[in-house]
Amino acid sequence: xxxxxxxxxxxxxxxxxxxxxxxxxxxxxxxxxxxxxxxxxxxxxxxxxxxxxxxxxxxxxxxxxxxxxxxxxxxxxxxxxxxxxxxxxxxxxxxxxxxxxxxxxxxxxxxxxxxxxxxxxxxxxxxxxxxxxxxxxxxxxxxxxxxxxxxxxxxxxxxxxxxxxxxxxxxxxxxxxxxxxxxxxxxxxxxxxxxxxxxxxx
Amino acid sequence: xxxxxxxxxxxxxxxxxxxxxxxxxxxxxxxxxxxxxxxxxxxxxxxxxxxxxxxxxxxxxxxxxxxxxxxxxxxxxxxxxxxxxxxxxxxxxxxxxxxxxxxxxxxxxxxxxxxxxxxxxxxxxxxxxxxxxxxxxxxxxxxxxxxxxxxxxxxxxxxxxxxxxxxxxxxxxxxxxxxxxxxxxxxxxxxxxxxxxxxxxxxxxxxxxxxxxxxxxxxxxxxxxxxxxxxxxxxxxxxxxxxxxxxxxxxxxxxxxxxxxxxxxxxxxxxxxxxxxxxxxxxxxxxxxxxxxxxxxxxxxxxxxxxxxxxxxxxxxxxxxxxxxxxxxxxxxxxxxxxxxxxxxxxxxxxxxxxxxxxxxxxxxxxxxxxxxxxxxxxxxxxxxxxxxxxxxxxxxxxxxxxxxxxxxxxxxxxxxxxxxxxxxxxxxxxxxxxxxxxxxxxxxxxxxxxxxxxxxxxxxxxxxxxxxxxxxxxxxxxxxxxxxxxxxxxxxxxxxxxxxxxxxxxxxxxxxxxxxxxxxxxxxxxxxxxxxxxxxxxxxxxxxxxxxxxxxxxxxxxxxxxxxxxxxxxxxxxxxxxxxxxxxxxxxxxxxxxxxxxxxxxxxxxxxxxxxxxxxxxxxxxxxxxxxxxxxxxxxxxxxxxxxxxxxxxxxxxxxxxxxxxxxxxxxxxxxxxxxxxxxxx
Ligand code: HEM
Ligand SMILES: [Cu+2]
Numbered sequence: 001x002x003x004x005x006x007x008x009x010x011x012x013x014x015x016x017x018x019x020x021x022x023x024x025x026x027x028x029x030x031x032x033x034x035x036x037x038x039x040x041x042x043x044x045x046x047x048x049x050x051x052x053x054x055x056x057x058x059x060x061x062x063x064x065x066x067x068x069x070x071x072x073x074x075x076x077x078x079x080x081x082x083x084x085x086x087x088x089x090x091x092x093x094x095x096x097x098x099x100x101x102x103x104x105x106x107x108x109x110x111x112x113x114x115x116x117x118x119x120x121x122x123x124x125x126x127x128x129x130x131x132x133x134x135x136x137x138x139x140x141x142x143x144x145x146x147x148x149x150x151x152x153x154x155x156x157x158x159x160x161x162x163x164x165x166x167x168x169x170x171x172x173x174x175x176x177x178x179x180x181x182x183x184x185x186x187x188x189x190x191x192x193x194x195x196x197x198x199x200x201x202x
Numbered sequence: 203x204x205x206x207x208x209x210x211x212x213x214x215x216x217x218x219x220x221x222x223x224x225x226x227x228x229x230x231x232x233x234x235x236x237x238x239x240x241x242x243x244x245x246x247x248x249x250x251x252x253x254x255x256x257x258x259x260x261x262x263x264x265x266x267x268x269x270x271x272x273x274x275x276x277x278x279x280x281x282x283x284x285x286x287x288x289x290x291x292x293x294x295x296x297x298x299x300x301x302x303x304x305x306x307x308x309x310x311x312x313x314x315x316x317x318x319x320x321x322x323x324x325x326x327x328x329x330x331x332x333x334x335x336x337x338x339x340x341x342x343x344x345x346x347x348x349x350x351x352x353x354x355x356x357x358x359x360x361x362x363x364x365x366x367x368x369x370x371x372x373x374x375x376x377x378x379x380x381x382x383x384x385x386x387x388x389x390x391x392x393x394x395x396x397x398x399x400x401x402x403x404x405x406x407x408x409x410x411x412x413x414x415x416x417x418x419x420x421x422x423x424x425x426x427x428x429x430x431x432x433x434x435x436x437x438x439x440x441x442x443x444x445x446x447x448x449x450x451x452x453x454x455x456x457x458x459x460x461x462x463x464x465x466x467x468x469x470x471x472x473x474x475x476x477x478x479x480x481x482x483x484x485x486x487x488x489x490x491x492x493x494x495x496x497x498x499x500x501x502x503x504x505x506x507x508x509x510x511x512x513x514x515x516x517x518x519x520x521x522x523x524x525x526x527x528x529x530x531x532x533x534x535x536x537x538x539x540x541x542x543x544x545x546x547x548x549x550x551x552x553x554x555x556x557x558x559x560x561x562x563x564x565x566x567x568x569x570x571x572x573x574x575x576x577x578x579x580x581x582x583x584x585x586x587x588x589x590x591x592x593x594x595x596x597x598x599x600x601x602x603x604x605x606x607x608x609x610x611x612x613x614x615x616x617x618x619x620x621x622x623x624x625x626x627x628x629x630x631x632x633x634x635x636x637x638x639x640x641x642x643x644x645x646x647x648x649x650x651x652x653x654x655x656x657x658x659x660x661x662x663x664x665x666x667x668x669x670x671x672x673x674x675x676x677x678x679x680x681x682x683x684x685x686x687x688x689x690x691x692x693x694x695x696x697x698x699x700x701x702x703x704x705x706x707x708x709x710x711x712x713x714x715x716x717x718x719x720x721x722x723x724x725x726x727x728x729x730x731x732x733x734x735x736x737x738x739x740x741x742x743x744x745x746x747x748x749x750x751x752x753x754x755x756x757x758x759x760x761x762x763x764x765x766x767x768x769x770x771x772x773x774x775x776x777x778x779x780x781x782x783x784x785x786x787x788x789x790x791x792x793x794x795x796x797x798x799x800x801x802x803x804x805x806x807x808x809x810x811x812x813x814x815x816x817x818x819x820x821x822x823x824x825x826x827x828x829x830x831x832x833x834x835x836x837x838x839x840x841x842x843x844x845x846x847x848x849x850x851x852x853x854x855x856x857x858x859x860x861x862x863x864x865x866x867x868x869x870x871x872x873x874x875x876x877x878x879x880x881x882x883x884x885x
Contacts, residue, residue: 040484
């Protein structure tokens with residue numbers, strides 16, 4: 001119990017200096033702005049849901065197994081990132097690296113699944129230019145995928161920094177913001193799963 | 203796929219004399235700037251001290267330079283439209299329709315995105331950190347990136363004059379007209395990428411300003427001691443953060459429609475063009491308040507200083523600002539009452555729109571009551587403020603008229619609307635920024651602007667404004683649609699001629715601004731601002747030297763009241779030199795933000811012309827720059843205490859030589875700051 005709270009404190013105040021706190025705060029605000037982007041993309045998706053223009057509908061193109069697998073990978077990656085954060089709070093460099101590598105692997109798996117889903121859909125004639133509905137779908141899910149890809153590049157960058165600099169204060173501060181980003185993407189994905197895939201299939 | 207995408211030699215503007223001369227002027231203008239810098243041997247200083255600077259003051263000044271240049275360009279567009287319409291009765295005038303359409307599109311786009319926005323960011327950057335007693339914004343590096351992204355967008359609009367054409371779809375770019383089906387060329391893409399790239403810069407600025415205000419205030423500077431300008435920036439920053447995503451989303455979707463054949467807003471294929479219009483105005487209306495709230499802030503500062511009284515109704519002004527901020531998200535549909543919403547929906551938005559007039563009215567009364575029984579000093583910033591008050595009320599009234607859907611059904615898309623929004627945006631926004639420019643210029647450069655030319659400029663602007671825009675109200679009532687290239691109704695022409703004369707007088711106002719700058723630089727030694735407090739100011743930015751030391755405040759001020767600096771002067775603690783100084787940490791200069799902006803410009807160009815390899819390469823390069831920067835754990839340098847001491851010693855020496863209060867000789871001077879802040883309404 002006492003250990004957990006010590007960990008929390010370190011996680012909330014990475015490095016604890018006013019400057020890193022400011023950065024974390026600014027990053028939160030960026031995430032809110034980004035959340036608005038996703039909210040508008042969700043809204044557009046809902047508005048366009050019926051605009052299939054005689055083309056495929058949601059139930060024709062989504063696969064619950066794949067969406068479930070994607071969800072599993074991404075949620076797991078969030079967990080492993082959490083493990084990396086805990087390791088970072090304990091200054092356990094090797095474990096941080098290990099968990100981050102696992103996170104990258106899971107993230108890559110997610111991207112791979114999404115990519116093959118998109119490719120399959122386009123091959124079947126259900127690409128984004130087929131209908132307004134599909135445009136909205138590809139843009140919403142694709143924007144999330146783009147974020148995940150950027151997150152992966154960021155994690156790799158952080159692995160390099162940890163390798164070069166160790167768990168220094170600036171590195172920890174960046175890792176903290178990366179964590180915010182990664183968990184944020186998880187939340188967005190949960191919304192995608194429950195607003196796009198589940199209703200589309202049920 | 204061609205190596206240069208769809209870019210060919212035919213894109214050069216040799217197809218029309220007017221287009222070619224526009225391009226010529228742009229290219230020559232650019233070349234002469236280059237020549238001038240070379241002649242002055244200023245390249246090194248330019249890059250070393252300005253373009254690479256992360257200092258919020260220099261960034262602010264560079265923003266304003268961009269804004270003033272773009273004001274010229276935007277005004278040339280306006281003058282071309284005004285002269286075309288003055289002569290185009292039963293004739294084609296001198297501008298063919300396609301060209302006229304480009305001109306109103308670029309005028310609107312430039313004035314909003316590349317004149318008003320940079321002017322706003324510039325003044326905020328320069329003033330706000332000083333007002334809250336801070337040494338810089340929270341994220342200086344990101345601040346510079348914002349600047350250069352804005353400049354990249356402005357550059358795209360400028361280059362569209364030389365290579366290819368600009369959009370003909372108006373500053374709003376409504377589909378389906380702006381879609382690939384009806385407007386296939388590069389024009390709309392120029393508009394899109396200019397707006398997108400600068401919009402990302404604006405979002406980042408919003409984040410920066412908000413975090414700065416929340417985290418960087420000097421000790422004792424509680425939220426309810428913030429100067430009103432900073433309060434308006436606070437609300438405008440929140441609007442930037444939450445409204446700009448809507449613009450980004452709308453523009454990205456339109457870009458996808460245009461480049462990758464998506465169907466967001468197309469006629470066929472399940473598109474929904476109303477979605478664009480909703481998204482655009484979901485940003486567009488708050489944007490109006492992003493522009494005007496900080497101008498209100500400027501007026502609030504100016505009116506208090508030149509009435510020599512405390513601002514009347516501080517709390518009510520703050521609350522009104524917040525109320526406007528919230529309400530601004532609930533009115534966007536008034537931009538398209540006529541596009542098929544039910545009467546219930548229209549009534550709701552009509553009512554919300556009228557309600558916004560209430561907090562705005564509160565503000566107007568507060569400013570009036572600040573002047574009431576004050577001792578007014580009519581310096582140019584104060585003239586712009588009074589001109590604003592009188593004129594803005596007229597614009598507000600026509601706005602309330604348009605807020606009624608049945609009236610709007612008659613007036614929408616006429617020049618009545620053009621008159622209305624220019625009536626808000628020229629006195630409300632532009633006069634505010636011009637007042638701010640003249641008010642804070644001595645702070646930035648250490649000498650005052652010439653008052654005679656400032657006053658002349660004011661009178662030209664205001665008389666020109668009335669002549670140029672009042673006839674448009676009448677024309678609107680006579681049924682003249684906006685965006686008309688030529689017409690065959692004789693009764694319109696006299697009004698349009700008057701409007702053209704008005705535009706010419708505005709032109710004189712701009713000339714006066716230029717002369718004022720030139721004369722003031724020439725005679726600067728006779729108008730030096732030695733004390734740093736040229737107007738007997740009230741807020742903390744007047745505590746610093748003019749121009750301020752790089753760190754603004756050698757020691758962070760301790761704030762004990764609203765009007766912090768006035769209070770310090772009254773208590774006699776404003777100019778007490780501390781015994782010793784501490785070293786101060788500041789960000790090092792770096793060229794990376796400029797590189798990011800330059801590369802973003804090339805990226806935008808590549809996206810416009812479908813040069814895909816270049817787009818990928820530039821994007822990767824920007825990513826590389828960001829990653830490279832993230833490895834830098836030592837972006838700051840520390841100025842040793844001895845240097846601070848030397849700078850400050852020099853300042854105190856100067857202060858000792860000159861009386862601190864430069865306003866004391868002014869007729870109507872109401873006396874030195876006294877310990878008791880003047881009670882409201884007292885003489
Ligand atoms: C300096 C004096 C100005 C003059 C003489 C002027 C004149 C004009 C004219 C003639 C039009 C076209 C009206 C029509 O469609 O029939 C116009 C449109 C417009 N102006 Fe101005 N303007 C001025 C300043 C400004 C400023 C300061 C702003 C904004 C900050 C601005 C924003 C706009 C916008 C957004 C449009 C609409 C463009 C469109 O139709 O897409 N103008 N202006
Ligand atoms: Cu509006």
